[in-house]
Amino acid sequence: xxxxxxxxxxxxxxxxxxxxxxxxxxxxxxxxxxxxxxxxxxxxxxxxxxxxxxxxxxxxxxxxxxxxxxxxxxxxxxxxxxxxxxxxxxxxxxxxxxxxxxxxxxxxxxxxxxxxxxxxxxxxxxxxxxxxxxxxxxxxxxxxxxxxxxxx
Numbered sequence: 001x002x003x004x005x006x007x008x009x010x011x012x013x014x015x016x017x018x019x020x021x022x023x024x025x026x027x028x029x030x031x032x033x034x035x036x037x038x039x040x041x042x043x044x045x046x047x048x049x050x051x052x053x054x055x056x057x058x059x060x061x062x063x064x065x066x067x068x069x070x071x072x073x074x075x076x077x078x079x080x081x082x083x084x085x086x087x088x089x090x091x092x093x094x095x096x097x098x099x100x101x102x103x104x105x106x107x108x109x110x111x112x113x114x115x116x117x118x119x120x121x122x123x124x125x126x127x128x129x130x131x132x133x134x135x136x137x138x139x140x141x142x143x144x145x146x147x148x149x150x151x152x
Contacts, residue, residue, distance in 0.1 A: 028052040028063075030126065030147025038139055045141055046071035050079070054149075059085045065094060076100045079108055079130075089113045096130055106132035112145075120151045 030052070034045035046069040054063035065079030081094025090112050098104040110128030126145040 024056055024152070026054050026056065026149045026151040028054065028124070028147055028149040030124070030145040032126075032143050032145035034128075034141050034143035036139060036141035045143065046073075046075075048143075050145065050147070052079075054083075056085070061085055061090075063094075073101060081108065083112075092126065092128065096132060098132060102134070104132045104134045106130060110143075114149070122149050122151075123147070124149060 028051070030050045031047065032050065033047050035042050036045055037043075048067055048069045050065050050067045052063045052065045054061045056062075061083040063079075063081055063083065065077075065081065067075075067077040067079055069075045076099055078097045078099065079094040080097075081092060083093075084091045092108065092110040092112060094108040096104075096106040096108055098106075108128055108130040110126055112124050112126035114122045114124045116123045124145075124147055126147075128143045128145065129140055130143060131140065
């Protein structure tokens, strides 16, 4: 009986959890750069933009990231995924589908923080690692992003 009460309290807390600064639908734009280590050497990743339309429900945010590098070689990667919106930060997970310079796939894991909530606009910072199949699963890049979200 005690376990049932604890479970009901946890479920109620999650259902009542505020989604944060976002509205039901939002649009984010971020700029980022990163680094990858290959054979012990660090290499800079190209500067990139990511446009992310998203739909929020309770403490989850489903999104479709569209990632574009703005330096040569230009790459376009689709990043459909989900964010778990926690009170102090969010966790991001996404499938990646690279559609330029040969098709490739992989996944993304990251942590981020929304701040400076100005009503319909909020800012965020994010750190991600995104692995792709073709470079090999042992090539682990680290990406840093900063951006803004507008809620509708």
